[in-house]
Amino acid sequence: MVLTETKRLNYWSQLAALLGLVGGGVIASSLAIVFLGGLALGPTSLNGVVRIEAMQEALLKPENASYAQLAQVIGTFFMMFIPSVIFILVFYKKILWAGFSKYFNLAQITIGFFIMLVANYFAAPFEDITKMVFVHFPNIDILAKNAEKMYADAIDSMSNLKGSGQFVMAIFIIAFLPAMFEELLFRGVLQNLLVRWIKKPVVALIITSVLFSLIHASYYLFISRIILGYALGLLFFKTKNIWVNIFAHFINNLMALSVLFYSNIHKKIGIKPESIDPKLPIWSLVITLAILVGLFLLLDKVSKENRNRIMLNENLLFNDSPLLAHQ
Numbered sequence: 459m460v461l462t463e464t465k466r467l468n469y470w471s472q473l474a475a476l477l478g479l480v481g482g483g484v485i486a487s488s489l490a491i492v493f494l495g496g497l498a499l500g501p502t503s504l505n506g507v508v509r510i511e512a513m514q515e516a517l518l519k520p521e522n523a524s525y526a527q528l529a530q531v532i533g534t535f536f537m538m539f540i541p542s543v544i545f546i547l548v549f550y551k552k553i554l555w556a557g558f559s560k561y562f563n564l565a566q567i568t569i570g571f572f573i574m575l576v577a578n579y580f581a582a583p584f585e586d587i588t589k590m591v592f593v594h595f596p597n598i599d600i601l602a603k604n605a606e607k608m609y610a611d612a613i614d615s616m617s618n619l620k621g622s623g624q625f626v627m628a629i630f631i632i633a634f635l636p637a638m639f640e641e642l643l644f645r646g647v648l649q650n651l652l653v654r655w656i657k658k659p660v661v662a663l664i665i666t667s668v669l670f671s672l673i674h675a676s677y678y679l680f681i682s683r684i685i686l687g688y689a690l691g692l693l694f695f696k697t698k699n700i701w702v703n704i705f706a707h708f709i710n711n712l713m714a715l716s717v718l719f720y721s722n723i724h725k726k727i728g729i730k731p732e733s734i735d736p737k738l739p740i741w742s743l744v745i746t747l748a749i750l751v752g753l754f755l756l757l758d759k760v761s762k763e764n765r766n767r768i769m770l771n772e773n774l775l776f777n778d779s780p781l782l783a784h785q
Contacts, residue, residue, distance in 0.1 A: 469651065472549055472651060473513070473651065475545065481543070483538070486536040487532065487534075487536040490533065490536060491532070492534055494528055495516055495529075498516035521569055527627075527628065531631045531636070535754070538640060538642065539638075542646065542647045544557070552775055555775075556642060556700055557701070558701070559767075561697045561764040561767045562761070567701075569753055570693050570703070571705075574686070574707070574708070575754045577686050578710070579686040579742065580685060580747060580750060581686055582682065582738045583742065584682045584685065586740075587740070589678055602678050605675060606678055609675070625715075629712060634708050634711075637704055637710075640670075641700055641707055644690075644691075645690060645691060646703075649662055652666060653695070663691035664684075666687065667683075667688040670684070670687035671687055696713050697764070697765060698768045698769065699722065699765075775779075
């Protein structure tokens with residue numbers, strides 16, 4: 459049955475609605491984080507006005523790891539998941555539009571994981587390149603160092619795991635849910651919208667990847683995260699299935715979380731989040747790029763049948779929609 463009940467809204471209107479929903483999610487997320495920050499501060503938060511900075515500092519303390527984890531998942535839930543779901547249901551009625559399809563297989567997920575692994579290696583040298591450039595811009599370099607310290611402190615706080623029970627909970631809260639929420643917003647909704655709108659997938663993937671990097675607020679890793687975002691975007695474009703992206707992103711997060719958990723359990727001092735990232739020379743770009751191209755060619759091959767099934771279902775549901783008829 460073709461969807462024909464959606465109002466005639468152009469893509470500008472859809473984008474404006476999405477931005478409005480995300481903006482509302484940011485406000486709700488901020489209020490929730492302020493509440494959790496107050497809980498982390500304890501009784502002192504009830505005595506007069508408390509600065510936002512004090513709440514942030516409280517959430518960054520290792521003993522408040524549970525509050526930091528809740529702040530992470532609640533923040534992304536309101537800022538990414540809720541706006542995405544509302545957008546899909548209002549404008550397209552079916553979650554299939556965002557790539558939630560049963561047509562995927564283990565081969566796609568496995569290749570997706572290796573794509574993320576190699577993309578991390580490919581992106582690694584760009585951190586050092588960025589640092590070399592920032593040395594010539596001291597003011598920007600100071601901002602970058604402060605941002606990286608805040609990020610490292612946040613990761614240290616959230617990953618202060620002391621037992622297997624906390625680790626299992628963190629797998630769900632820190633590794634899986636953020637992966638699902640980010641992929642739904644950036645690939646399932648935003649990239650999907652831009653690809654259908656401007657009809658130039660490369661441009662749509664670049665725009666989405668830049669926004670994906672911006673939201674992570676990292677100076678040194680800005681280019682690296684654009685590369686990872688583009689790899690995830692191409693993964694979704696080739697498979698048309700958001701589950702492949704979610705699982706690939708989740709496994710990538712899980713590996714980093716496992717290293718942090720191992721370091722905490724064995725009390726290895728000096729292991730920082732940034733040390734998890736691979737360090738490779740610039741010449742490795744040639745090798746890792748060649749491997750990435752090969753992996754995407756293989757992904758395209760193993761995804762062909764599932765992709766065709768998804769496209770057939772999409773054509774039946776969306777192509778004749780009044781919302782799309784005049785685009």
